[in-house]
Amino acid sequence: MPSGRMSRRGFLRSLAGAALSSAAGSSLAGAATRPVEEALPPLATMPTIGPVSQAAKSVVADVRAAEVIAGLKLHEQLVLELIEEGLQIATGTRSARDAWHKLIKPDDVVAVKFNHVGARELRTNEVFAAQMVASLGRAGIAPERIMLVEVPPSVARNLKTRPCVFGWSGGKVSFGSGEEELAAFLQEVTAIVNVPFMKTHNIAGMSGCLKNLSHALIRRPALYHADACSPFVGDILALPQIRSKLRVHVVNAIRAVMDGGPEPSPDSIWPHGGVLVSTDPVAADSVALEIINEQRAGKGLEPVGGAQAVIPHVRAAAARGLGTDDQDYIDWIGPRRF
Numbered sequence: 001m002p003s004g005r006m007s008r009r010g011f012l013r014s015l016a017g018a019a020l021s022s023a024a025g026s027s028l029a030g031a032a033t034r035p036v037e038e039a040l041p042p043l044a045t046m047p048t049i050g051p052v053s054q055a056a057k058s059v060v061a062d063v064r065a066a067e068v069i070a071g072l073k074l075h076e077q078l079v080l081e082l083i084e085e086g087l088q089i090a091t092g093t094r095s096a097r098d099a100w101h102k103l104i105k106p107d108d109v110v111a112v113k114f115n116h117v118g119a120r121e122l123r124t125n126e127v128f129a130a131q132m133v134a135s136l137g138r139a140g141i142a143p144e145r146i147m148l149v150e151v152p153p154s155v156a157r158n159l160k161t162r163p164c165v166f167g168w169s170g171g172k173v174s175f176g177s178g179e180e181e182l183a184a185f186l187q188e189v190t191a192i193v194n195v196p197f198m199k200t201h202n203i204a205g206m207s208g209c210l211k212n213l214s215h216a217l218i219r220r221p222a223l224y225h226a227d228a229c230s231p232f233v234g235d236i237l238a239l240p241q242i243r244s245k246l247r248v249h250v251v252n253a254i255r256a257v258m259d260g261g262p263e264p265s266p267d268s269i270w271p272h273g274g275v276l277v278s279t280d281p282v283a284a285d286s287v288a289l290e291i292i293n294e295q296r297a298g299k300g301l302e303p304v305g306g307a308q309a310v311i312p313h314v315r316a317a318a319a320r321g322l323g324t325d326d327q328d329y330i331d332w333i334g335p336r337r338f
Helices: 008-026 076-091 096-103 125-138 153-159 209-214 232-237 281-298 312-319
Strands: 058-064 110-113 146-149 168-174 179-183 191-194 197-201 205-207 246-257 274-278 330-337
Touching: 058 076, 058 281, 076 096, 076 125, 076 246, 076 274, 076 330, 096 125, 110 125, 125 146, 125 153, 125 246, 146 153, 191 209, 197 281, 205 209, 205 281, 205 312, 209 232, 209 246, 209 281, 209 312, 232 312, 246 281, 274 281, 281 312, 281 330
Parallel strands: 058 330, 110 146, 110 191, 191 246, 197 246
Antiparallel strands: 058 274, 168 179, 197 205, 246 274
16 A cells, blocks of 8 residues: 555554544643653554455456566567466456356446547557457457457457447436537447556556546547546546446556556656456546556655545545445455466
């Protein structure tokens, strides 16, 4: 956990400690001449809360392999193994096939949503897309049931996946903090597998699972960047046309971005060599933020989100019920290293 960020358990302890100190201070009136050590003896025990049930936690699988990167090239088989290991951990299944069957219905049409912003610099989307299609195919999900969103058309043609539907359709839909037309492909697909990059963002703080979807699924995203994109991100993803289709988030962190963004500069990219997988986008973004800030600390940079490492749109999405950013309710499994 980044320095300065307090968990729910730590927060409760601090409140309890403050209450005890206040009570002790009120009984010491007139004792100003007594040494502080006598007036405030150390507590023998610290207040605590009971353990959080494992069933109440959101699992985030963190799987890494340094060997996946060789200069500008990627080890394609290892990319596949990282994805499938993460899926198994995140879903508690024995195989990637079982994981996909747990997540995807037999008749689903699946959108695999990538991020084209920064893709040229990070150089990982094409390999990642091919291995995602391969993994889905091994689970019996045919290419014609898979729509690749925000990858070059040539990639979809080579992989023989369903043609991507472009544009916007239907009337405007209100999401509370605005109203917009939604991406047309939402009317054709029944499930979304989200494949964001792990990177910082000059306006939103970070771009991960949540931001990869929200502003790409509405017609006029430029209108919704005020206040670090909060509460717009959570409000958009809470729409039933979107939320009901979200199945899993597979963060492409083969190469990641620690500063600037969304378009990365070469000196802001580092070879992380891993993936994060979760069914909870808020929890996955919370873990991604900690990883980014750990990398930034090693470079002498201030943490994204300030001392408390709070990203407004991630916090607002948690408040909207899209997931949890409470560290006590996140089961961060890893890093598992190959």
